[in-house]
Amino acid sequence: MKKLIPALLAVCACGGVGAQDMGKLLATGGVSQVEGAGGGGITPWALISGYGSRDSWGANAHYTQVSTQDYKLKTYGVAVGIQDRLELSFANQEFTGSLAPLDKLNIKQDIVGLKYKVLGDAVYDQDSWLPQVAVGVMYKKNKGVRGLEGLGVTNVKQLGAKDDSGYDYYVSATKIYLEYSLLLNATLRATRANQMGILGFGGDKSDDTRLKPEFSAAYLITRKLALGAEYRFKPHNLGVDDEKAYYDAFLAWFPTRNVSVTAAYANLGDITIFNPKKQKGLYLSLQAGF
Known part of the structure; x- marks a missing residue:
């Protein structure tokens, strides 16, 4: 699937779509979600990444870091939007620990x-109640566990996961009310991922694909500044992972169409039974695009 990125860029360069025009309204490409899709910080929206119009294309790159008391999640990636219709994204996640016994923990995942x-x-x-609706899929590949070799653990399946790769499928509905400077989004995700796939897929408690809802709301304080909140329900498949819902409150700044900065207070719930407390901290994301 990674080969699709240069292929789509080649289509754009060869004239398959019009020249890049930055024609969409400011902030309507969303920011980069931690799994790479265009949307909020923790949930995808139906909006297509980039500022290319229906006759054009756009692309962006992002770096995101979430730091809690005991863990850190770093994500970087790229996304391409074609004719405000199709979006392709790639992201790499790195999850690390800072508190014993998981202070050497390092897990990476490609999405x-x-x-x-x-x-x-x-x-x-604007004259219709109908929202914008998009369907999406994410293929996730866990790249193994480092830092727990002393315990004989090098793969998430040794922590109870059934698989080290899997798919998330979702449908998102997004409605923007320009009159009220308000964005509302609802996403329904079919998943068996543990902590987005960082701890694998399926587990000793459940190996079923389940539907989990996600919600976002954002208010445009000014044309360049948005305040919002998100809530994401999660499955609980692993005995070693008392997985809980994610939620955040965010502030996104769009100084230009080329740059956005998002800061948030995020609550990721319990991560593992080895550090049994709610993981709360700062979310910071920088996105650059054209």
Whole structure:
């Protein structure tokens, strides 16, 4: 699937779509979600990444870091939006620990995402109740566990996960009310991922794919500044991981179409039974695009 990124860029360069025009309204490409898709910080939206219009394309790169008391999650990636219809994204996640017995923990994961807008337009359909709706898929590949070799653990399956790779499928509906400077989003995700896949897929408690809802709301304080909140329900598949819902409150700044900065207070719930407390901390993301 990674080969699709240069292929799509080649289509753009060869004239398959119009020249890059930055034609969309400021902030309507969203920011980069921690799994690489366009949306909020922890949940994807139906909006397509980039500022390319229906006759154009756009792309961005991002770096995100979430730091809690005992863990740190770093994510970097790229996304390409084609004709405000199709989005392809790639992200790498690195999860590390700072408190014994997991102070040497290091887990990496690659995520390839595809999103397609199926109906509606969040900006231009202001006279309709119909939201913009998109369907998406994320393929996730866990790259193993480091730092626990002394315990004989080098793969997430040794922690109870059934698989070290898997798919998330989702449908998102996003509605923007320009009159009220308000964005509302609801996402329904079919998943068996443990902590987004960082701890693998399925487990000793459950190996079923389950539907989990996710919600976002954002208010545009000014044309360049948005305040919002998100909530994401999670499965609980592993006995060693008392997984809870994620939620955050964020402030996103869009000084230009080329740059955005998002800061948030995030609560990731319990991560493992080895450090049994709610993991809360700062989320910071920088996105640059064209």
